[in-house]
Amino acid sequence: xxxxxxxxxxxxxxxxxxxxxxxxxxxxxxxxxxxxxxxxxxxxxxxxxxxxxxxxxxxxxxxxxxxxxxxxxxxxxxxxxxxxxxxxxxxxxxxxxxxxxxxxxxxxxxx
Amino acid sequence: xxxxxxxxxxxxxxxxxxxxxxxxxxxxxxxxxxxxxxxxxxxxxxxxxxxxxxxxxxxxxxxxxxxxxxxxxxxxxxxxxxxxxxxxxxxxxxxxxxxxxxxxxxxxxxxxx
Numbered sequence: 001x002x003x004x005x006x007x008x009x010x011x012x013x014x015x016x017x018x019x020x021x022x023x024x025x026x027x028x029x030x031x032x033x034x035x036x037x038x039x040x041x042x043x044x045x046x047x048x049x050x051x052x053x054x055x056x057x058x059x060x061x062x063x064x065x066x067x068x069x070x071x072x073x074x075x076x077x078x079x080x081x082x083x084x085x086x087x088x089x090x091x092x093x094x095x096x097x098x099x100x101x102x103x104x105x106x107x108x109x110x111x
Numbered sequence: 112x113x114x115x116x117x118x119x120x121x122x123x124x125x126x127x128x129x130x131x132x133x134x135x136x137x138x139x140x141x142x143x144x145x146x147x148x149x150x151x152x153x154x155x156x157x158x159x160x161x162x163x164x165x166x167x168x169x170x171x172x173x174x175x176x177x178x179x180x181x182x183x184x185x186x187x188x189x190x191x192x193x194x195x196x197x198x199x200x201x202x203x204x205x206x207x208x209x210x211x212x213x214x215x216x217x218x219x220x221x222x223x224x
Contacts, residue, residue, distance in 0.1 A: 032211075043115075043201050043215030044154070087153065098144055098169060099213055101153035 009106040018075040022088030037084040115216035140206030143185035148199040
């Protein structure tokens with residue numbers, strides 16, 4: 001699976017959009033970009049995934065660049081409960097293969 | 112409600128003792144996973160199982176053992192051979208129409224004294 005690079009930490013004001021970047025320059029054609037988040041001392045939670053088109057669900061939006069070498073997770077109106085570690089993971093879709101977690105980005109939403 | 116349960120949430124053991132961590136899911140998922148997480152680090156895969164009676168080693172399997180006798184259950188034994196067993200252990204599952212999403216349990220925090 002392709003390796004990802006994320007900033008170790010970011011801050012965001014409550015109510016503002018949080019934009020979390022991820023670089024995955026070695027991604028291959030059949031690999032999807034997945035985002036998970038982990039609130040302190042809990043199990044990770046799936047957020048969203050995508051291949052090449054932008055995706056949106058009730059939690060977030062995922063913007064993938066045209067060359068697919070980077071992506072941005074957008075939380076449109078961050079709340080204090082969005083404070084967590086966010087993991088960007090690249091993996092082939094639809095398989096039972098394990099997820100490979102890096103160190104992620106610690107997002108702190110400030111009041 | 113469907114989900115994954117892990118018990119207990121906190122576990123203390125003396126050095127040299129084996130300990131078994133429980134993981135149960137009622138999601139009818141075929142695949143189950145065990146991850147270990149150390150402070151400030153991401154998750155690392157210990158073992159995974161894609162089907163009953165079959166499992167594969169992950170990146171850090173030494174000192175651990177698993178079994179998969181039932182689809183719903185995937186217990187992890189931390190043996191005395193594991194040099195640094197104190198960590199946060201997370202179980203996950205995936206399957207059915209949900210192979211794009213792994214569902215995680217709440218985790219067990221193991222402390223070896």
